[in-house]
Amino acid sequence: MENWTEEQLRQILNGYRKIVGQVAIHQLEQLVEPLRGSKVVHVNSTREGGGVAEILHKLIPLKRALGIDARWEIVEGNEKFYECTKGFHNALQGNKVDLSDGLLRAYEQTNAENAERLRDVLNDADYVFIHDPQPALLLQHFPDRKGKWVWRFHIDAGHPYRPVWKYLRSFVADYNASVFSMPQFAQPLPHPQYIIAPSIDPLSDKNCALPQEEIDSVRQRFGINPDLPMILQVSRYDRFKDPLGVIEAYRLAKKLTPLQLVLAGGGASDDPEGQMVLDEVNAVAKDDPDIHVLLLPPDAHRTINALQRLADIVLQKSLREGFGLTVSEAMWKGRPVIGGDTGGIRLQVIDHYTGFLVRTPEGAALRTRYLLHRDDLCHEMGERARRFVGENYLITRHLREYLTMMLSLDESSPERIEVWKGSLADAR
Amino acid sequence: MLSPPLETSTRDTDVTGAPDSEQRQEFTLRDCALIELATGIKAQNLRELHSGLGQAPSTSIYHHFWGRLLRPQFDEPEYNNDLASWVYHALHDKTLAERLSILSPTDFDDLELLRELIIELVEERLEETEGIAWAHADNMFHFQKAQIVVFDTGMRFDSPSDLVHQFDSLSLGSIYYHFIDARSRTESHCDDFSAWLEGFGDEHINLIQKLCGMDPYFSSLGEIRRCVSDILKIYFDEVNRGKLD
Numbered sequence: 001m002e003n004w005t006e007e008q009l010r011q012i013l014n015g016y017r018k019i020v021g022q023v024a025i026h027q028l029e030q031l032v033e034p035l036r037g038s039k040v041v042h043v044n045s046t047r048e049g050g051g052v053a054e055i056l057h058k059l060i061p062l063k064r065a066l067g068i069d070a071r072w073e074i075v076e077g078n079e080k081f082y083e084c085t086k087g088f089h090n091a092l093q094g095n096k097v098d099l100s101d102g103l104l105r106a107y108e109q110t111n112a113e114n115a116e117r118l119r120d121v122l123n124d125a126d127y128v129f130i131h132d133p134q135p136a137l138l139l140q141h142f143p144d145r146k147g148k149w150v151w152r153f154h155i156d157a158g159h160p161y162r163p164v165w166k167y168l169r170s171f172v173a174d175y176n177a178s179v180f181s182m183p184q185f186a187q188p189l190p191h192p193q194y195i196i197a198p199s200i201d202p203l204s205d206k207n208c209a210l211p212q213e214e215i216d217s218v219r220q221r222f223g224i225n226p227d228l229p230m231i232l233q234v235s236r237y238d239r240f241k242d243p244l245g246v247i248e249a250y251r252l253a254k255k256l257t258p259l260q261l262v263l264a265g266g267g268a269s270d271d272p273e274g275q276m277v278l279d280e281v282n283a284v285a286k287d288d289p290d291i292h293v294l295l296l297p298p299d300a301h302r303t304i305n306a307l308q309r310l311a312d313i314v315l316q317k318s319l320r321e322g323f324g325l326t327v328s329e330a331m332w333k334g335r336p337v338i339g340g341d342t343g344g345i346r347l348q349v350i351d352h353y354t355g356f357l358v359r360t361p362e363g364a365a366l367r368t369r370y371l372l373h374r375d376d377l378c379h380e381m382g383e384r385a386r387r388f389v390g391e392n393y394l395i396t397r398h399l400r401e402y403l404t405m406m407l408s409l410d411e412s413s414p415e416r417i418e419v420w421k422g423s424l425a426d427a428r
Numbered sequence: 429m430l431s432p433p434l435e436t437s438t439r440d441t442d443v444t445g446a447p448d449s450e451q452r453q454e455f456t457l458r459d460c461a462l463i464e465l466a467t468g469i470k471a472q473n474l475r476e477l478h479s480g481l482g483q484a485p486s487t488s489i490y491h492h493f494w495g496r497l498l499r500p501q502f503d504e505p506e507y508n509n510d511l512a513s514w515v516y517h518a519l520h521d522k523t524l525a526e527r528l529s530i531l532s533p534t535d536f537d538d539l540e541l542l543r544e545l546i547i548e549l550v551e552e553r554l555e556e557t558e559g560i561a562w563a564h565a566d567n568m569f570h571f572q573k574a575q576i577v578v579f580d581t582g583m584r585f586d587s588p589s590d591l592v593h594q595f596d597s598l599s600l601g602s603i604y605y606h607f608i609d610a611r612s613r614t615e616s617h618c619d620d621f622s623a624w625l626e627g628f629g630d631e632h633i634n635l636i637q638k639l640c641g642m643d644p645y646f647s648s649l650g651e652i653r654r655c656v657s658d659i660l661k662i663y664f665d666e667v668n669r670g671k672l673d
Contacts, residue, residue: 023599027459027579158566183570186466195464195572342566350500392500404463404577415487417577 115141252365331385
């Protein structure tokens with residue numbers, strides 16, 4: 001795990017201060033005061049690829065900069081484990097997926113093995129955040145845990161396939177709390193269920209300002225035509241992201257409006273279906289030189305940043321979406337987003353204000369044409385989008401809510417938490 | 429009184445912004461944020477909404493009337509509380525949406541009375557209509573509640589006139605805390621500024637009356653800020669003119 005010097009941590013905090021202002025940082029400092037030195041461990045299943053890993057890459061150093069002893073562990077598994085957890089992912093988003101006993105045993109066995117490997121770290125932690133179903137069974141292997149355990153569920157589980165949810169529920173019910181991105185995703189559980197939306201990091205390679213030369217070089221590298229409007233979708237090659245629907249929308253829009261489409265994505269190490277979906281996309285796109293299908297490595301953050309800045313409009317035409325960090329990423333760069341009318345995209349795309357919500361390729365095509373013909377509106381929406389993300393979906397807000405939750409888990413009257421320097425000790 | 433949004437009592441600490449007797453000339457400016465929790469209660473039609481209203485904690489009723497003020501929003505919401513908004517947008521029942529929307533929680537001394545009236549309105553609507561409208565499965569009403577976290581801004585005011593210069597720059601969280609949350613904390617069920625001004629005796633009685641006469645429910649926090657700022661500016665202009673005269 002990466003280590004940071006005191007100076008680096010100070011710089012991290014100063015960097016955020018410049019963007020979100022002293023008030024937001026002061027709030028974090030007040031919240032963290034009673035938590036200073038606490039041992040916090042986040043556990044998920046991959047360090048690269050996907051939104052959870054991206055958030056943790058930034059949340060851990062920010063927590064450390066504030067004085068929390070935060071660390072990040074991952075569970076490691078074999079092919080059967082990932083096949084099972086991908087099945088969970090699909091089933092919890094509503095697909096009928098029946099998992100064999102063999103896969104479920106592999107899942108349980110993997111959690112048991114990882115529990116042994118992480119025993120000392122997790123037993124000793126004051127707070128443990130378990131992300132998504134992959135490590136969810138760890139809890140049952142820690143009967144002597146001293147800390148509070150929180151299950152953080154990132155995906156759209158508003159209408160899960162019941163048998164799979166029933167299986168998982170029996171394990172997650174014992175957590176001290178759970179966190180969902182939207183109230184629609186919450187499920188009946190016998191503990192507090194917090195609603196905390198994810199966030200983007202404005203200082204990361206994915207979202208920081210880029211020199212124009214770097215943006216131009218990305219354009220050249222991928223043969224993107226500087227004279228054609230460009231629409232972009234950035235996401236894993238996953239059926240729920242509907243890349244084929246995006247191509248259909250592009251083709252409908254292109255009948256009347258010349259444009260090019262860039263589909264940019266990578267695989268996540270815990271997603272065994274990615275290659276299959278990519279093959280389908282390539283097969284559909286192969287005869288059109290204005291469709292650029294890019295398979296990017298997991299660390300291509302600056303490339304994605306540049307692509308988002310090159311795009312006139314960004315699409316995220318998901319059919320199900322826990323949150324969709326790519327939406328906030330694009331909005332932070334002042335781009336309007338045409339998003340699927342689902343899940344967490346609805347939090348970010350305020351219809352007609354920061355972009356458009358659509359349900360069909362036809363809808364996406366219609367809005368694409370509309371925005372490409374209305375430069376003024378496109379620009380106005382993009383400006384609003386950037387402000388909206390700045391006020392609501394940056395990592396400092398996310399951390400403020402995590403810290404509030406951590407404090408409330410220790411409180412006897414958690415409906416009101418009063419924190420301020422000087423009188424904090426008395427207040428608590 | 430309008431019950432505070434608490435299921436348990438608050439700590440016995442000075443969070444009101446209003447001064448204690450020994451420091452009554454200083455106003456402590458706080459800021460706040462909300463964090464939302466799901467209650468697990470949801471509704472897809474009016475009957476389920478009726479049932480949910482009976483089960484939801486009072487903190488949830490409070491949140492669905494006031495919590496919207498701190499939620500990201502762009503336009504003026506057509507309806508002033510989450511219940512009315514959902515009834516209109518998800519059930520397309522404009523009649524009930526209008527009836528719910530006109531309810532102001534500031535008219536009720538007790539949240540339970542507000543809850544009873546909402547339930548009555550829903551019952552009345554159920555009797556009026558033959559069929560029951562259903563919301564789309566991904567557009568159900570989810571009863572939520574919220575925790576409030578209160579911060580110190582580090583700002584202190586010795587004199588009411590000092591506030592005038594700063595008021596336009598106060599955060600929306602500060603406005604929520606001192607004007608909305610204060611209604612459940614202060615003895616007068618008004619705002620913290622008025623409570624503080626009372627510490628000056630009758631000196632600012634006209635200002636107190638103006639501030640307490642304001643109904644914050646039908647305004648956004650930005651509008652409350654503008655309105656209070658205007659009240660303060662006009663009041664202290666008059667005070668200063670009076671001194672000059």
